[in-house]
Every structure is written in structure tokens, then in C-alpha cells.
Amino acid sequence: MVEMSVHCVVTSAGRSFSSSYPAAGLLRLLLPAPCSITRRNMSSKRQMDHLERTATNQRQSAVYPAQVCGIMNESESVKRLRLTAHPDFNFKAGQWVDFFIPGVDKVGGFSMCSSPGLLQREGVVELAVKFANHPPAHWVHTACTLGSQVAVRVGGDFYFDPSPSDPAVDLLLIAGGVGINPLYSILSHTADLLQVNRASGGRGYNIGSVHLRYSAKTTEELLFKNPILRACREFPDKLTCQFHVTQQSTDIEPHLQPFVNRRRIAEEELRTHVDPQRTLCYLCGPPPMIEAISQTLVNLGLPQDRILFEKWW
Known part of the structure; x- marks a missing residue:
């Protein structure tokens, strides 16, 4: 990059x-x-x-x-x-x-x-x-x-805009390719709200956990990966991420290796981040990916109305 x-x-x-x-x-x-x-x-x-x-x-x-x-x-x-x-x-x-x-x-x-x-x-x-x-x-x-x-x-109807009085939800963000764009906006917004909470001594927004799963062909095509990792390091108790690459033929940079999986996003990797009562999933990527992962989340017990997706292309 x-x-x-x-x-x-x-x-x-x-x-x-x-x-x-x-x-x-x-x-x-x-x-x-x-x-x-x-x-x-x-x-x-x-x-x-x-x-x-x-x-x-x-x-x-x-x-x-x-x-x-x-x-x-x-x-x-x-x-x-x-x-x-x-x-x-x-x-x-x-x-x-x-x-x-x-x-x-x-x-x-x-x-x-x-x-x-x-x-x-x-x-x-x-x-x-x-x-x-x-x-x-x-x-x-x-x-x-x-x-x-x-x-x-x-x-657009695909957004995250909590009020300070809203109860906490856990966000599961799942991106494919350039579908990371709106999810990076949401992740950055969450980090901004956590900054507000820190500055106010915890009196602010009710922010649950945020976990990002992001898939691309290669690590070169993983957009915003370095600022994503910086945000996760700044708020390790709230923000976590894992990257997935599906066509990587070269070695993965050492600083990325702990965060990169050489495979598609699988059901077992989502299971631990799905709580039907607390999880709100935002999903953006190619239509086949959206359809497959949406069905996986439903199979894991997440209600359909807690799965929000953006699908244009």
C-alpha cells in the first residue's frame, strides 16, 4: 500500500x-x-x-x-x-x-x-x-x-448513530473488499465515542464490544489495516479485529501475521461473537458473501432484524 x-x-x-x-x-x-x-x-x-x-x-x-x-x-x-x-x-x-x-x-x-x-x-x-x-x-x-x-x-439506511441514552450493543462488523468503507466509518465513529467517554470520565455513550472481520484477496488490498490496528490497540478491551486473505501467494508482513487468516470467514470464527440478545451485525461486501454470511448468522441464532447489510453491486 x-x-x-x-x-x-x-x-x-x-x-x-x-x-x-x-x-x-x-x-x-x-x-x-x-x-x-x-x-x-x-x-x-x-x-x-x-x-x-x-x-x-x-x-x-x-x-x-x-x-x-x-x-x-x-x-x-x-x-x-x-x-x-x-x-x-x-x-x-x-x-x-x-x-x-x-x-x-x-x-x-x-x-x-x-x-x-x-x-x-x-x-x-x-x-x-x-x-x-x-x-x-x-x-x-x-x-x-x-x-x-x-x-x-x-x-442510506445503513448506519450506526447511537444516543447517550441508548443501551449498549455489541457490534459485529463483517466486510469484503471495498465493503470495508462504511464499516471503517462505523469503527472510527465508535473509537471517537470511546474517546468522548474517556474524556468525560466514563459519562457518555454506552459502548459494547466491537469486532471486525475483514476479507480481501491479499493483504495489499486490506484497506485501512494500519489505522484499524491502531484503534484496536488504543481500546483493546472494546475493539478487536481479524483479517482474512483468500489469494495471498507471498509472505505476510510480520506485524500483520497475528491478525491474518489465510482463508475465508468461517462459521466457527463468528460463533463466539454472536449473542442473539446483544449483537448487532453490519455486513457489507459482494452479494454472494452477504447472502452466505447472513444465512450463517441466522443459523447461529441471530435474528434477521439484527443483521444489517449494504449490497449495491
Whole structure:
């Protein structure tokens, strides 16, 4: 994985777009016709676009301008974008954005991989986008530059947003490939809430345990693995993780070896993290993986309404 430090070229003081950002004109240019988010009967030969797939999901009404202030290579095939957000922009951990690009007809749909806490602290939001020929993803990898102007609208029913008065739940997060994005947002949000509890002397949120199981082809494709491990080391009594690789042909780095299994996620590895009364599972990955693991969790006694998943592709 290639990593580099990212510094925003737009300062927090410049977060008001009224003078430097033609926001109204940009949004008129980017917004699709109203009919474009209605669901239509689709040919089985054509994959549905993001707006068609998510037509029945909740989404905010407001579309906000945003500006690219950082770009980094998260892996050979994934770029992470850092966006300066409008002051009124807000989201819940796990949600996605409709991503509008000037000159690109198709609207992208990308899960946020950062936490709401990062937005509050720095005024930025992050997206990790895998290379694809689909126009929005292709633009991110081939044409996006520092200072590029886009627009975003928040949506999604897949999120973790506890209140301080809520009872504690144990989270089981299961990710496949780039399905880690919303789950990393949830994990980071949980770590932020644990920081709040620490600062308040334990008077804050009721946070149970959080266990992440994350599968990819190789360790190079395990996104965010180092910050995930740092979070688990910071809160070892609350956060734990295990990685799975299915096509690794090279040696695994020594510091990762204790956390990596060379196999798919199996039932026996989930059993100890399933309590039908306390566990809430968030699952995001390819459809076959979601279907198989959902059935495994049901077999282990976890009620269907405690298994939440994101399945777009």
C-alpha cells in the first residue's frame, strides 16, 4: 500500500463557498432530472446505476458543493479522496453520498470511509474509490485533481448513530473488499465515542464490544489495516479485529501475521461473537458473501432484524 501525508489546500476558514464557489450554478449543472431516481423495469443485461439501485433508500434533500483537498493511493486500485465539506453538511457513520461531477452524466455512489467526528474536527469527509470503468469512478482515478469541484448528497439506511441514552450493543462488523468503507466509518465513529467517554470520565455513550472481520484477496488490498490496528490497540478491551486473505501467494508482513487468516470467514470464527440478545451485525461486501454470511448468522441464532447489510453491486 502506498501512503502519503495529505494536507488540505483549502483551509477551514475557507469553508464558506459563497465567495469562491459558484454553488448555485454548480448545483444546477450537476443535479439530474427528477425522473432519474425513479425505479424502472431494467433489462437483465444492464446493471442498474447508483440512483436506480438506491431509489427507495432515504436521502437528504440538500445537495452541497465540495472541493477535493487531498488525494492518496490507498492501494494499487483504490484512491482515497479528502473533500472540504460545506459547513451545513452532515452524515451518520455508514452512509453514502450521491457524487455529482461536472461534465459527467452518471452520478456516483460512494460510501464515506471517515467518521462524523473527523467532519466536526477538520471540516472534511473522505471517500475511498476503487478503479472501474463506470464514469464517476473512472473520473476519480484519471481526471480528479486537487481543487476539483463536485457536489454531494447524503443517503442510506445503513448506519450506526447511537444516543447517550441508548443501551449498549455489541457490534459485529463483517466486510469484503471495498465493503470495508462504511464499516471503517462505523469503527472510527465508535473509537471517537470511546474517546468522548474517556474524556468525560466514563459519562457518555454506552459502548459494547466491537469486532471486525475483514476479507480481501491479499493483504495489499486490506484497506485501512494500519489505522484499524491502531484503534484496536488504543481500546483493546472494546475493539478487536481479524483479517482474512483468500489469494495471498507471498509472505505476510510480520506485524500483520497475528491478525491474518489465510482463508475465508468461517462459521466457527463468528460463533463466539454472536449473542442473539446483544449483537448487532453490519455486513457489507459482494452479494454472494452477504447472502452466505447472513444465512450463517441466522443459523447461529441471530435474528434477521439484527443483521444489517449494504449490497449495491
